[in-house]
Amino acid sequence: MTHGQLIRKLRKERGLTQAQLAEGISSRTTLSTLENSKTDVNINTLFSYLDRLNVSIQEYMFYFNDSSNTEKELATKYFYDNIVKKRDIEIEQRILDYQSKYKDSKDFYYCCLSIELKLFLNKKKDKTVFDVREDTEIIKKYLERVTQWGHFEMSIFANCLYIFTSDYIRATFTILLKRTKILSKIDTYQNDISIFLNNCIVLALERKNYQNARFYIQQLYQISEKTPRKAYDRMMCAYYLALLKQLKGVNANVDSTISHFKELGFSEHAEMLENLRDRLLSSSKQSIA
Incomplete structure (x- = not known):
């Protein structure tokens, strides 16, 4: 689902016309063009639309990702919800996975996750497993x-x-x-x-x-x-x-x-x-x- 398709869906569910949603935010034509997936949306304009729709950014991203958790959210869920229940060898494999993902994507998020897992194992064993x-x-x-x-x-x-x-x-x-x-x-x-x-x-x-x-x-x-x-x-x-x-x-x-x-x-x-x-x-x- 594109941003335009989701905005149109949320607008119709809330009984608003394009003119009502766009009033004071953008022209109706701008909203119409967005909903027809013919242009990208300015982030400030998107936030204004969501505010009028009474939809939070977190809710919007959940809907945008097709009511499923993003890869980062799943990684975070693993780290915080399941880590203490996993065996050390599985955690060590996760460290390697996150390091590889960081190398490929250059996304610092995965670098941090790998470091946090290293720290966790060091503290769990009360010794230096990783330098x-x-x-x-x-x-x-x-x-x-x-x-x-x-x-x-x-x-x-x-x-x-x-x-x-x-x-x-x-x-x-x-x-x-x-x-x-x-x-x-x-x-x-x-x-x-x-x-x-x-x-x-x-x-x-x-x-x-x-x-x-x-x-x-x-x-x-x-x-x-x-x-x-x-x-x-x-x-x-x-x-x-x-x-x-x-x-x-x-x-x-x-x-x-x-x-x-x-x-x-x-x-x-x-x-x-x-x-x-x-x-x-x-x-x-x-x-x-």
């Missing part, structure tokens, strides 16, 4: 070169956090806010920044950098006021603060938040929080001993 020093520099140079970060850049940084020093992450956080300011009113941005801060907190706790952990918890609490994830993020802040107290040897009820997640039906998430609690408390006791 990622060169990969780290590739990621750093890319992020430093891009002056206007979007979802892609924020995801790269959030998923590769632990290859950076704590000082680098803390310094880059301020830069991140400046580079993504233009996106701050978009719901997906708020979701991205929330995920990023949650990752920062966990990493700071793992590194026993409790001052940084408290800083990121404060940032998450403040930002959560403006996000659709407010309830979740506030519950996570309570969990992190209680866990932080326990790690410092102060009595705190970490299990309270975990119980709330269980009551809400998020049993897998609650189990993840229990595992994180046990792992960090065990590591803390070992360092004291």
